[in-house]
Amino acid sequence: MSAIALIDRPARPGNLFAALAAFRAGEPRLFDLGVLMLAAMAPTAFAALVDQREFLGINVWDKPLKFEFALAVYLLTLVLFARLLPAGTRRMRWYRTYVTAVIGAIVLEIAWVGGAAALGTASHFNTTTAGMVLYSIMGPLAVLLTSITAVYAWQIARNPATGLSPAVKEGVVLGLALTLPLTLVTAGTMASMGGHWVGGGTSDAGGLALMGWSRDGGDLRIAHFFATHAMHAIPAFALVSASLLGRDDRRPARIFAVLFTAFVAYTFVEALLGRPFLPFLG
Numbered sequence: 155m156s157a158i159a160l161i162d163r164p165a166r167p168g169n170l171f172a173a174l175a176a177f178r179a180g181e182p183r184l185f186d187l188g189v190l191m192l193a194a195m196a197p198t199a200f201a202a203l204v205d206q207r208e209f210l211g212i213n214v215w216d217k218p219l220k221f222e223f224a225l226a227v228y229l230l231t232l233v234l235f236a237r238l239l240p241a242g243t244r245r246m247r248w249y250r251t252y253v254t255a256v257i258g259a260i261v262l263e264i265a266w267v268g269g270a271a272a273l274g275t276a277s278h279f280n281t282t283t284a285g286m287v288l289y290s291i292m293g294p295l296a297v298l299l300t301s302i303t304a305v306y307a308w309q310i311a312r313n314p315a316t317g318l319s320p321a322v323k324e325g326v327v328l329g330l331a332l333t334l335p336l337t338l339v340t341a342g343t344m345a346s347m348g349g350h351w352v353g354g355g356t357s358d359a360g361g362l363a364l365m366g367w368s369r370d371g372g373d374l375r376i377a378h379f380f381a382t383h384a385m386h387a388i389p390a391f392a393l394v395s396a397s398l399l400g401r402d403d404r405r406p407a408r409i410f411a412v413l414f415t416a417f418v419a420y421t422f423v424e425a426l427l428g429r430p431f432l433p434f435l436g
Contacts, residue, residue, distance in 0.1 A: 218268045232303075304333070337382050
């Protein structure tokens with residue numbers, strides 16, 4: 155199955171296993187880890203049912219569940235984009251070594267988050283000596299696992315044979331390219347501040363549905379969330395734009411990328427000012 159079939163054209167009904175096998179071929183190791191993350195959600199959800207301990211007002215297993223789902227989405231998106239890399243890239247030593255390092259960073263990240271839940275303590279912004287040491291180690295690993303979006307953007311941009319229309323390719327490259335810097339700014343600010351709440355309560359209890367974002371103060375996780383999803387939002391817009399406005403017009407994707415970046419900046423500044431996101435819901 156070509157990249158065009160997966161990204162730039164409507165999917166056709168077919169054999170599910172054949173489709174999954176074709177999808178997995180994009181980057182088997184990232185696919186396997188993504189599926190493992192989805193599978194891990196079952197025992198984690200069971201743990202949440204039988205273990206009623208809470209940390210900062212929510213079940214201790216809520217955070218590992220969110221991370222497992224988020225990492226699964228991240229990994230499977232990378233599998234989709236891996237097909238757009240220049241021919242032969244996935245067989246190169248530097249690439250295979252780099253992906254192995256990214257996988258190692260992700261495994262350590264989820265092990266850290268799950269381990270902290272088992273201990274009933276914080277995985278992030280943990281001010282104990284051990285917690286601060288682990289946090290200082292995990293920071294560079296988090297940068298490493300996010301950096302693959304920039305590497306993919308660079309490689310896809312230089313590949314003249316992606317099979318994508320110019321509009322969609324522009325969206326994919328811009329989305330991937332923006333994910334790393336936007337995430338570094340938002341996550342780095344949280345790390346430097348030692349937390350993500352700015353004013354209001356310091357608990358996810360009573361937060362925005364599903365996300366847990368603060369409804370009575372600023373919450374830097376909102377900007378961080380949208381920053382990491384630049385790799386989804388901008389290509390998705392480009393896909394729609396190509397269908398409606400033409401496959402060769404790259405300007406809509408560029409304009410949307412600017413507007414999306416401005417929106418991330420807006421949620422970031424609002425959080426720093428202690429203002430809740432979607433206050434009419436709170």
